[in-house]
Amino acid sequence: MTFYAAVGAVEQGLVYGIMAIGVYLTFRILDFPDLTVDGSLPLGAAISAVAITAGLNPYLSLLLALLGGVLAGMVTAILNTRFKILHLLASILTMIALYSVNIRIMAGPNIALLGVATVFDPVVRLGVPPHYAGLAVFALFAGLVLAGIVWFLGTELGQVVLATGDNPQMVRSLGVDTRTIVVLGVGLSNGLVALSGALVAQNQGAADVGMGIGTIIAGLASVIIGETLFGCRTMARAFLAALLGSIVYRLAIAFALSLEIGAFRFNPSDLNLITALLVVAALIAPNLKRRLMER
Amino acid sequence: MIGLEGLVKYFHRGSVNEVLALAGIDLQLAAGDFVTVIGSNGAGKSTLLNAIAGTFPVDSGRIVVAGEEITNWPEHRRARLIGRVFQNPLLGSCPSATIEQNLALAALRGQTRGLAKGVKGRDRQRFGNELARLGLGLEKRLGDKVGLLSGGQRQALTMLMATLVRPEVLLLDEHIAALDPKTSTQILAITAEIVADGRLTTLMITHNMQHAISYGNRLLMLHQGKVLLDLSGPEKERLTVQDLIEQFHHAARGEELALDSLLLA
Numbered sequence: 001m002t003f004y005a006a007v008g009a010v011e012q013g014l015v016y017g018i019m020a021i022g023v024y025l026t027f028r029i030l031d032f033p034d035l036t037v038d039g040s041l042p043l044g045a046a047i048s049a050v051a052i053t054a055g056l057n058p059y060l061s062l063l064l065a066l067l068g069g070v071l072a073g074m075v076t077a078i079l080n081t082r083f084k085i086l087h088l089l090a091s092i093l094t095m096i097a098l099y100s101v102n103i104r105i106m107a108g109p110n111i112a113l114l115g116v117a118t119v120f121d122p123v124v125r126l127g128v129p130p131h132y133a134g135l136a137v138f139a140l141f142a143g144l145v146l147a148g149i150v151w152f153l154g155t156e157l158g159q160v161v162l163a164t165g166d167n168p169q170m171v172r173s174l175g176v177d178t179r180t181i182v183v184l185g186v187g188l189s190n191g192l193v194a195l196s197g198a199l200v201a202q203n204q205g206a207a208d209v210g211m212g213i214g215t216i217i218a219g220l221a222s223v224i225i226g227e228t229l230f231g232c233r234t235m236a237r238a239f240l241a242a243l244l245g246s247i248v249y250r251l252a253i254a255f256a257l258s259l260e261i262g263a264f265r266f267n268p269s270d271l272n273l274i275t276a277l278l279v280v281a282a283l284i285a286p287n288l289k290r291r292l293m294e295r
Numbered sequence: 296m297i298g299l300e301g302l303v304k305y306f307h308r309g310s311v312n313e314v315l316a317l318a319g320i321d322l323q324l325a326a327g328d329f330v331t332v333i334g335s336n337g338a339g340k341s342t343l344l345n346a347i348a349g350t351f352p353v354d355s356g357r358i359v360v361a362g363e364e365i366t367n368w369p370e371h372r373r374a375r376l377i378g379r380v381f382q383n384p385l386l387g388s389c390p391s392a393t394i395e396q397n398l399a400l401a402a403l404r405g406q407t408r409g410l411a412k413g414v415k416g417r418d419r420q421r422f423g424n425e426l427a428r429l430g431l432g433l434e435k436r437l438g439d440k441v442g443l444l445s446g447g448q449r450q451a452l453t454m455l456m457a458t459l460v461r462p463e464v465l466l467l468d469e470h471i472a473a474l475d476p477k478t479s480t481q482i483l484a485i486t487a488e489i490v491a492d493g494r495l496t497t498l499m500i501t502h503n504m505q506h507a508i509s510y511g512n513r514l515l516m517l518h519q520g521k522v523l524l525d526l527s528g529p530e531k532e533r534l535t536v537q538d539l540i541e542q543f544h545h546a547a548r549g550e551e552l553a554l555d556s557l558l559l560a
Contacts, residue, residue: 156399156408163389163400169381170389174456175349175374175405 001258007135009254013247014138015199015219018145020226021193023219024242025149028262030165030185035195035216036076039098040069042212045104045201052202058119062198069194070187072098077186079189081179089125102209110208118202134203141199141245141267145192150236152188160237161185193219217275222246224282252278296496297299297324297347297464302356304339304346304520306481316342317353318520324464324513325492331507334517335543343517344466347498349373361463377403378462378495380453380470387453392443394433397441398422401456425455430484447478451485465490467499483510503506506534519547 001009019041026034044065051061072094079090103109120133128136152158164171164181171178193215201207226245232238256266256274266274304317316339329361334340338375346353347360348369358366360376381387388397399414399422426434430453433444441449450470457465467486471479487510490497501507505515514531516524516539523546526534 020440151408154413155410156403156413157410158415159392159396159400160408162392166389166391167386169386171400172371173374173377173379174400174403175371176408177371 001118001255004131005258006251007132010137010247011134011203011251013111013250014135014142014172014243015196015203015220016250017142017196017243017246019193019215020145020222020242020246021145021149021194021239022189023216024195024223024239025189025192025206026186027220027223028165029153029162030182032077032080032087032165033090034073034076034186034189035088035092036072036186037215038212039095039102039218040072040190040193041197041200041215042102042207042209043098043105044069044070045207046105046111046205046209047194048198049113049201050105052113052116052118053111056206058117058202059241060120062119062195065198065258066195069197072194073187073190074183075174076190077183083184094168099209106207106209109210110206113205113207114203119199120202120220129143134232138199138203141195145195146239146243149192149239153235157184165295175208185278192235195247214272214275217272217279218246219250221275221282222249224279225252228285249275296326296328296361297498298359299323300357300359302343302346302358303354305354306343316344316520317356320356320522322522322525324496324498326396326463326496327497328513329497329511330492330499330513330515330556331474332498332500332515332517333502333504333507333539334515334523337519338413338465338517339520340466340517342520344468344498344500347373347464348377348379348466356553371476376463378404378457378460378465380465380467382469382472384446384449384453384473386401387456388441391440393438393440394426394444395419395422395426395437397452397456398459399423401459404416404460404462404500405509419492425459426452429455444500445478447474447482447538450474450482454482454485454489458493458495461495463496465495465497468495469502471501471503504539507537508534508539516546 013053019037023037026032047068048061048065051064052058064082076091079085079093085093088108099215119137123133123136124130129196153278160171160176161181161184164185168178171181197212223242224241224245225248226241227238229248230237230241230244233240253271253274257268259266299320299322302317302320304318306314320343332340333345345351347358349368351367355367356366357364363376364532365373365376389400394410395414395418399418402418422432423436431448432492433452436487444452471482474482483506486499489495497511508531512531512532513527514524515522524542
């Protein structure tokens with residue numbers, strides 16, 4: 001693996017790490033497996049791309065993308081909490097619907113972002129070399145998101161979000177409508193995923209309706225790798241682990257793609273298979289370990 | 296303080312499994328009444344408490360607590376007036392949060408939660424004092440995760456959480472049944488102290504007839520969704536376990552007689 005490939009992988013790890021933080025919030029904190037993310041990542045990209053093309057400030061476009069993601073997540077959560085649709089199915093429904101919505105937003109399957117202003121411009125103007133601008137911006141955003149989510153979960157409202165995933169009956173008997181909290185949490189999660197998608201689009205110079213495929217699996221892989229390698233003893237540690245897990249995950253993929261075993265090489269299209277196997281291995285490992293220990 | 300009028304609750308209504316869990320309960324509780332509730336399995340004890348707490352809507356009847364008709368209020372809204380402790384010690388607190396975080400959640404029962412810090416510095420002093428009353432040494436473990444506590448400790452914590460904001464009504468659903476005898480005695484003593492200190496209007500379900508007699512100022516026996524026995528004052532004080540067992544048998548015989556008459560007809 002070349003140095004530039006490694007820098008690129010860390011960059012990807014940081015920007016998709018924002019998505020992994022969102023996935024951690026639903027998957028681990030709220031105990032709500034949420035596939036909406038496969039649709040809300042390109043939603044964020046689409047909103048940001050259209051806004052920038054229309055002349056809006058790229059930083060403001062991130063805010064719009066975030067809001068769009070929040071709305072998408074809220075739709076899933078409302079389908080689940082108000083209309084009693086199974087969470088997994090509710091999220092698949094929103095995801096499928098978002099495919100059409102995203103094409104409508106972009107008036108086509110993709111938008112190129114060439115020669116337009118992006119969030120990287122001010123950083124380059126500050127004197128950061130262009131090939132490190134992505135790294136700098138993504139590190140900044142990932143850091144802000146991490147700090148923000150850790151702060152939020154320490155507030156009165158955030159503590160209720162934590163408790164809702166743990167013990168919803170207790171939360172209701174303490175006077176909080178758990179449905180509202182789930183809507184808030186899943187909304188927030190998808191807002192972060194959409195923010196991640198918007199940053200990715202500005203970095204790779206295009207938003208594409210297909211860019212969200214496998215987002216949930218990449219997110220889960222990051223979360224699980226992070227938990228395994230970095231632990232989750234405190235809340236701050238757990239979210240940091242999801243972010244670091246995302247970086248390790250992208251590095252592992254870059255490494256796999258650079259492998260040459262005789263005439264065999266991995267194709268980028270093999271990634272989904274590799275990732276799925278990785279997640280399966282990580283999910284069954286604790287069980288296997290327990291069974292082996294019992295012997 | 297609590298007024299129940301003609302409370303009726305069916306489960307699985309309209310199916311072959313239809314059960315009439317509450318068959319028209321009328322009950323008036325004065326402020327500060329500490330009522331023990333007994334009855335065989337399926338008598339409707341838990342259903343009664345769940346109906347008051349709003350776990351499910353009732354099929355007919357009215358529920359009034361502290362002058363407010365709450366019959367159609369959702370569960371979380373009723374929580375402003377009602378403190379609850381469940382039989383399962385795991386249901387009352389949040390295992391991955393610390394003791395002080397759990398207490399902070401309970402300290403805002405019925406209030407809107409904002410973006411202020413979850414556990415505030417001034418709370419810690421107060422939580423420490425409250426925990427010290429339990430006599431379990433939990434005041435020294437404010438930062439420990441609740442998942443590390445024993446069932447008894449968790450139930451004591453839940454008692455505190457349910458009463459940290461003074462509830463108009465305290466509902467205890469066999470809250471000591473899942474604990475070992477020594478711990479259950481301890482939690483019962485803590486319960487009696489908290490109820491007496493706060494002059495809390497309380498409904499306590501128990502399977503232990505001696506507890507039902509020695510605690511509280513009023514005793515209800517439920518049978519097949521109805522109030523079979525409602526004793527207070529001197530009547531309750533004179534009551535013995537033997538009396539209660541006879542009442543139980545009487546109720547059971549009544550059931551048999553009804554069956555016989557049905558067959559003969």
